[in-house]
Amino acid sequence: MLDNLEMIAQNDPSGMFQAVYNLPEQIQKAYEIGRNISVDIKAEDIDKVVITGLGGSAIGGNLLRVFVLDQCRIPVIVNRDYVLPAYVDSKTLVIASSYSGNTEETLSAYQDAKTKGAKIIAITTGGKLKEMAEKDGYYVITIPGGLSPRAALGYSFIPLLMLFVRIGLISPVDDQVEETIKVLSDLRERYKPEVPEEKNLAKRLTLKLWNKLPIIYGISGTTEVIAERWKGQICENSKSPAYFNVFSELNHNEIVGTESPKHVLGLFEIVMLHDTEDHKRNAIRMDITKDLVKGVVSGVSDIYSIGNSRLARMFSLIYLGDYVSLYLATLYQNDPTPVKKIDILKNKLAEIKD
Numbered sequence: 313m314l315d316n317l318e319m320i321a322q323n324d325p326s327g328m329f330q331a332v333y334n335l336p337e338q339i340q341k342a343y344e345i346g347r348n349i350s351v352d353i354k355a356e357d358i359d360k361v362v363i364t365g366l367g368g369s370a371i372g373g374n375l376l377r378v379f380v381l382d383q384c385r386i387p388v389i390v391n392r393d394y395v396l397p398a399y400v401d402s403k404t405l406v407i408a409s410s411y412s413g414n415t416e417e418t419l420s421a422y423q424d425a426k427t428k429g430a431k432i433i434a435i436t437t438g439g440k441l442k443e444m445a446e447k448d449g450y451y452v453i454t455i456p457g458g459l460s461p462r463a464a465l466g467y468s469f470i471p472l473l474m475l476f477v478r479i480g481l482i483s484p485v486d487d488q489v490e491e492t493i494k495v496l497s498d499l500r501e502r503y504k505p506e507v508p509e510e511k512n513l514a515k516r517l518t519l520k521l522w523n524k525l526p527i528i529y530g531i532s533g534t535t536e537v538i539a540e541r542w543k544g545q546i547c548e549n550s551k552s553p554a555y556f557n558v559f560s561e562l563n564h565n566e567i568v569g570t571e572s573p574k575h576v577l578g579l580f581e582i583v584m585l586h587d588t589e590d591h592k593r594n595a596i597r598m599d600i601t602k603d604l605v606k607g608v609v610s611g612v613s614d615i616y617s618i619g620n621s622r623l624a625r626m627f628s629l630i631y632l633g634d635y636v637s638l639y640l641a642t643l644y645q646n647d648p649t650p651v652k653k654i655d656i657l658k659n660k661l662a663e664i665k666d
């Protein structure tokens with residue numbers, strides 16, 4: 313069914329498949345942008361980093377938070393609100409991340425960062441954020457426009473990673489970026505529409521999730537944000553629901569909610585994301601949980617990261633989720649690009665001034 317290339321083309325008039333296919337090139341360009349960052353902030357000038365953004369931009373920040381967990385000696389926090397926490401001060405680096413540069417919560421948080429006297433860096437394609445940050449004299453990392461924010465994860469994540477290296481918060485990542493580009497370039501030749509179902513993991517997994525409720529499980533400290541990314545991509549690209557949760561937390565509550573109602577649970581199709589750096593006890597928890605829910609839910613699939621470096625493994629899982637969300641969109645006959653409900657919401661919000 314997913315081998316019908318004409319059907320895929322019809323449901324992707326705006327080229328989201330192409331944007332996903334181009335992720336390795338995007339990461340290469342993002343890396344070059346990152347290498348040219350020339351801020352004069354030093355690690356000793358700051359005692360925490362707050363990345364403020366929404367949706368795809370928040371995911372970029374959140375991936376960074378997890379990526380640096382084993383190295384960075386100061387807290388990295390992601391803020392998705394109009395305001396920043398009270399602990400933001402002159403020793404805080406606030407990174408305002410908005411692909412469009414016009415997301416109202418991010419613009420408001422940017423103003424709050426100014427009021428609180430934080431050190432500020434903006435990452436954006438333009439919009440009001442770039443205008444304000446340049447006028448206020450803050451450093452702006454300008455990334456290329458023309459994509460949906462969720463298709464620009466390379467641009468919203470890699471330059472921030474390079475910024476962390478530049479500031480001295482983490483060690484260089486050049487080899488990891490290189491490996492990531494290689495791994496993704498290989499994976500796209502395995503996941504692309506021309507590869508038939510029997511050889512294409514992305515298509516086979518999509519067929520399991522089709523007409524079901526995808527539940528994506530990650531593990532704290534490794535795949536937690538990737539599970540969230542899968543959920544977001546399925547919702548925005550496929551226009552269908554999906555949920556995610558994280559081990560071990562879900563073992564302390566969600567696991568109990570698997571007895572009734574049976575007809576609803578029977579629609580749950582679980583995807584468990586695995587990584588070589590998962591805490592051993594969490595890996596065991598995943599196995600036990602699988603046994604506990606088998607026969608109750610529709611099915612459980614185990615997906616393993618590919619590659620040696622942390623970065624390559626992270627992106628290998630993200631990439632599969634991106635392709636799955638596009639194939640699901642195809643099966644539901646939805647164009648992955650437009651997000652009409654968000655547009656309606658934004659228009660209604662614009663009518664209401666406070």
Ligand SMILES: O=P(O)(O)OC[C@H]1O[C@](O)(CO)[C@@H](O)[C@@H]1O
Binds near residue numbers: 368369411
């Ligand atoms: O990166 P931006 O442009 O601030 O957008 C944030 C999020 O807002 C949306 O544009 C929708 O409101 C998402 O698609 C996006 O991920």
